[in-house]
Amino acid sequence: MDWTAFALSLQLAGWTVVLLLPLAVVIARALAWGRVPGKSAIEALIMLPLVLPPTVVGYMILLTFGARGWPGAWLFERFGYSIAFKFEGAVLAALVVAMPMLYMPAKAAFQSVDRELEDVARMMGANRLQLFWHVSLPLARRGILSGMMLAFARALGEFGATAMVFGMQDKHFTLPISIYLDWERGEFSHALPAVVALTLTSLAIMLAYNRWTRVTK
Numbered sequence: 412m413d414w415t416a417f418a419l420s421l422q423l424a425g426w427t428v429v430l431l432l433p434l435a436v437v438i439a440r441a442l443a444w445g446r447v448p449g450k451s452a453i454e455a456l457i458m459l460p461l462v463l464p465p466t467v468v469g470y471m472i473l474l475t476f477g478a479r480g481w482p483g484a485w486l487f488e489r490f491g492y493s494i495a496f497k498f499e500g501a502v503l504a505a506l507v508v509a510m511p512m513l514y515m516p517a518k519a520a521f522q523s524v525d526r527e528l529e530d531v532a533r534m535m536g537a538n539r540l541q542l543f544w545h546v547s548l549p550l551a552r553r554g555i556l557s558g559m560m561l562a563f564a565r566a567l568g569e570f571g572a573t574a575m576v577f578g579m580q581d582k583h584f585t586l587p588i589s590i591y592l593d594w595e596r597g598e599f600s601h602a603l604p605a606v607v608a609l610t611l612t613s614l615a616i617m618l619a620y621n622r623w624t625r626v627t628k
Contacts, residue, residue, distance in 0.1 A: 413589050472507065495578070
């Protein structure tokens with residue numbers, strides 16, 4: 412098994428969760444109770460990667476942020492930078508496909524927060540930031556942590572969107588891409604340890620998730 416690919420996959424999943432966490436939590440809190448214009452459209456866009464093929468997600472990311480897309484073209488012209496074949500591009504692809512896995516539990520957790528507790532905090536003079544930081548977030552932390560586990564597992568096993576954006580570079584690929592390349596070459600025995608490692612890691616995450624959700628009910 413290619414341990415470098417395994418380490419890269421873990422690094423990719425870790426950065427995905429770190430960057431996704433504040434974004435998903437803020438959006439989930441805003442959409443859980445707030446009256447946000449275009450709420451249905453925003454939520455539909457967030458959930459879209461669940462039903463789209465990952466390759467389509469990767470294509471759309473390249474179309475938007477690649478050298479031919481409007482934001483990507485501006486970055487390339489000004490700084491000579493493109494996300495294609497970059498680790499940052501792989502993180503962006505994993506972030507998009509993992510977003511629903513963190514957003515859904517986080518939103519459900521915020522919706523379960525007792526509104527009376529928030530009202531009491533307001534009566535005691537808490538502003539919106541204090542209300543979020545000291546009341547809503549602590550009460551929703553268990554659901555958020557559950558979502559983090561799911562997002563990490565999803566990012567760890569991501570293949571299609573990552574392959575489109577990150578590419579299949581020689582000796583620089585994630586574990587799912589490594590498994591695909593071994594399959595393409597007919598080296599099934601070489602791919603087996605990677606398949607086992609990825610399966611066991613994902614299984615451990617899901618067992619931890621199931622145990623956590625049972626304990627916190």
